[in-house]
Amino acid sequence: MAEGTPPQVPEEGRRLRHLVLQHERWRARETINLLPSENFASPQVLRYLGTDLARRYTLPLDQTLHGERVDNGYAGTRYADAIEELAARAAARLLKASFASVRPLSGHVAAMSVLAPLLPRGARYLAVQPEDGGYDGYAPGYLPAVLGHQVLPLPLHGPTHRADPEEIATLLRRERPDALVLGQSFVLFPYPLKAIVESAHEVGALVLYDASHVLGLIMGGVFQAPLDDGVDVVFGSTHKSFFGPQGGLLATRREDLFRQMDGALIWRVLDNTHLNRIAGLAQALLEMERWGSEYAPQVVRNTQALARTLDEHGFPMVGAAEGYTASHQAFFDGEALRARTGMGPAGLARRLENDGLILDLVGRVGAAEVTRLGMKETDMTALGELIQRSFRGEPVAREVRAMRQRFRSPEYC
Ligand SMILES: Cc1ncc(COP(=O)(O)O)c(C=O)c1O
Missing domain, CATH: 3.40.640.10 (Type I PLP-dependent aspartate aminotransferase-like (Major domain))
Known part of the structure; x- marks a missing residue:
């Protein structure tokens, strides 16, 4: 390090703290997570x-x-x-x-x-x-x-x-x-x-x-x-x-x-x-032993409701004839989505991310985390509408944050 150059540690430390807090506020409080690979652990965990x-x-x-x-x-x-x-x-x-x-x-x-x-x-x-x-x-x-x-x-x-x-x-x-x-x-x-x-x-x-x-x-x-x-x-x-x-x-x-x-x-x-x-x-x-029989069926019902509402809003989903899904994830029909909207799942996910709606870029959508936070089928309908408006270019970030505020902490624990 050149003589007279102050050590970088305090500055890097401040930047690190800022990044961690920003992430925490954004992902744990302001956004709605529809990634099927993630979930929300309880405060005790x-x-x-x-x-x-x-x-x-x-x-x-x-x-x-x-x-x-x-x-x-x-x-x-x-x-x-x-x-x-x-x-x-x-x-x-x-x-x-x-x-x-x-x-x-x-x-x-x-x-x-x-x-x-x-x-x-x-x-x-x-x-x-x-x-x-x-x-x-x-x-x-x-x-x-x-x-x-x-x-x-x-x-x-x-x-x-x-x-x-x-x-x-x-x-x-x-x-x-x-x-x-x-x-x-x-x-x-x-x-x-x-x-x-x-x-x-x-x-x-x-x-x-x-x-x-x-x-x-x-x-x-x-x-x-x-x-x-x-x-x-x-x-x-x-x-x-x-x-x-x-x-x-x-x-x-x-x-x-x-x-x-x-x-x-x-x-x-x-x-x-x-x-x-x-x-x-x-x-x-232990939480799963106590609450799993309520949580798990709600996850599946919510995922089915989310898939249905997305399909109805013009985002083609696979498996309509089979009830879309029996799991915590549903799939966009990538080719039909591109034909209908001009963008594939990655483009859609990038656009929605700006409004605080977090989806994966490879074509899946999941309802496990929002279920853990207490959402039910009617909330999936509301989410479908937010997704459609966000896709159309309406700025819905504030509404997404407000919805997230209503589902702040996990249930089934
Ligand atoms: C089927 C399957 N197995 C294993 C893994 C790896 O899991 P982890 O990320 O916990 O290492 C994944 C991750 O997505 C997965 O989908």
């Missing part, structure tokens, strides 16, 4: 995220060191370990599992935590690919490349991404893969799961269900119950349709698989498990 747990470690071990039995790498973990156990038990209850781990740090890390220990290098699995609404992480260059697996596309059909169980059975018999990975980033309807699981198990393939998007709906009992239908492992993110802090989890009824996954987590996939996140997750899981 946020409080736990900011506790002393945020700076601690626990490292369960099973070792003899210097002639002594060592069950943890650290002292001082008595409360932290009990918190983790409470969270894992709640996750297992909600997913109807016998074993669960809340250690994975995210949905992607949960996928690694399942795939790495259960499938050896060279293993082959079927997974939905991005062109059919699958998660990009399962495309050949990503998780399969990192973990040394070969991925084969699991085909879905039509704009609503439907699975054909006969076709999947034929594919399974022909390819005889080691596993079948279900779950999508673009998801409207449940799979015909029992039939798929049956044909996968017939050829000895494990069925692994990435529930990142639909976890809150599964836990709330409205989408499908993967473990009841014979799925071997369910895993995913905890912050999309489920309103937890950002993170991941996995669950199963099979002790052998759980031991394999749990035993491989520490030092292969991760080390620190972020104990503050786990405390926040435990709280969110």
